[in-house]
Amino acid sequence: MGKIKFGILGGGGDSLIGILHRVASSMFDKYELVGGVFNVDYQENLKFAEQLDLSASRVYENLDTLIQKELALPESERMQVISILTPNFLHFPMAKSLLENGFNVICEKPMTTTFAEAEILHQTLQKAKTVFAVTYTYTGYPMIRQMKHMIKNGDLGEIQKVDAQYYQGWINPIIHDIEKRSSTWRLNPEKSGISCCIGDIGTHAFDMLEYVSGLKVESILADLNYLYSDNKMDIDGTVLLRCSNNVKGVICASQIATGEENSFVVKVYGKKAGLKWEQENPNYLYLMQDGKPLQVLKPGHEYNSDLSLDGTKLPPGHPEGIFDSMGNIYKGVAKAILKQPYNAAEFPTMIDGVRGMSFIEKAVESHTKGNVWVDIHNY
Known part of the structure; x- marks a missing residue:
C-alpha cells in the first residue's frame, strides 16, 4: 500500500x-x-x-x-x-x-x-x-504510555491525587515591555482566544492528567495572573481540580517562571504507589512506594506494556525525544486512516480537543467570577 x-x-x-x-x-x-x-x-x-x-x-x-x-x-x-x-x-x-x-x-x-x-x-x-x-x-512519549498502562492496571492502587506543573519563562521578557506585549499574537485575544497560558500549556496539563489517570475532571477553581491591567491574557495560573471518583488535584502553569525552559512534570499518587514523569527527562518514569527504594523505569525494556513498546523506536539506553513523541501520534493516525487495528490511546481525538476548550473557558470563567468552582462540560 x-x-x-x-x-x-x-x-x-x-x-x-x-x-x-x-x-x-x-x-x-x-x-x-x-x-x-x-x-x-x-x-x-x-x-x-x-x-x-x-x-x-x-x-x-x-x-x-x-x-x-x-x-x-x-x-x-x-x-x-x-x-x-x-x-x-x-x-x-x-x-x-x-x-x-x-x-x-x-x-x-x-x-x-x-x-x-x-x-x-x-x-x-x-x-x-x-x-x-x-x-x-506529550501523550506520545513511551513512558507516559507506560504510566497510563500501570495506572489502568492497578499498580498504584486507588488514585488519591493528581498533579501537573508546566512552567516556562519565555514570555517574561515580553510581558514587561508594553510594545512587545501588545504586538505578539499569543497575547491578542482575536488571534489566540481568551487565554494565553492556560490555553497554550495549561490545556496540555489538563489533557495529560485525564490521559494517564483515566479520570475525568468534573469541576475546577482557577486563580489566574495577568500582571498588567492592559494585558487581557493570562500568563500564569493555578487551577484546583475535582475529578471523578472523588479524586482531587491541581494544575500549576506559568509562562513567567523566569529561567524555566519547558518544565512539564506529571505526578499521580495512589494508595499503593506514586508515579512521576518529567518532560525534560522523558525517558525516566519514577515509581515511588512507601518503605521501598525509588525505582526508575526506562523505555525499550520487556517490562513495559505493548502500548509503550509500540512507541519505542530504539534499544534501551538510546534517548528518544519530542520528535519521537509526535511521531507516535502520527503513527496512530496512520493506522486509523488505513483502517488498521489501533489502540484508542495512540492519539488524542476530537473529544480531547473539545474537553480542552471547555477547560480553558471554565478556567477563565472561574477566575472572572471571583475564584469559584465551575463545572467542566460533560463530553
Missing part, C-alpha cells in the same frame, strides 16, 4: 512546530508530504516549498484553492490528511472546511478558540466520519 498523501497548513520558514510535524510524519514511512499552504505570502510559500523539494503545482495560495484543486484530482492522488499548524484563530474555520470536504485532519492545540466552535467541529466530524487528531504531543 502506498504512503498516505499529506498536506500542511502553516508551519513554514523556521517554525519549530512545522519542523516537528514534518519530521514526525516521516518517521514510520507512512506519509508523503505533497504540498500545502505554508505561508500567507504566496511567493514565500513557493520558496519554502522549493526548499522542501515539493512540486509548485501542489502549493496553493489559500485553503479554498487547495480544497478545490485537490478534490479535482483522482482520489488516489489527492491529499488524504492535512495538518493545521497555524495560529489558533484559524484552526476552527480551516478544520471545519476540511471536514466538510471529506479530509482527515491533524490539528494543533488548542483545537479552536471557543468551546462553541469546538462543539460545532464535533458535530461536523460526526457527519464527515473521517479521522481527526489533536496534537497533545
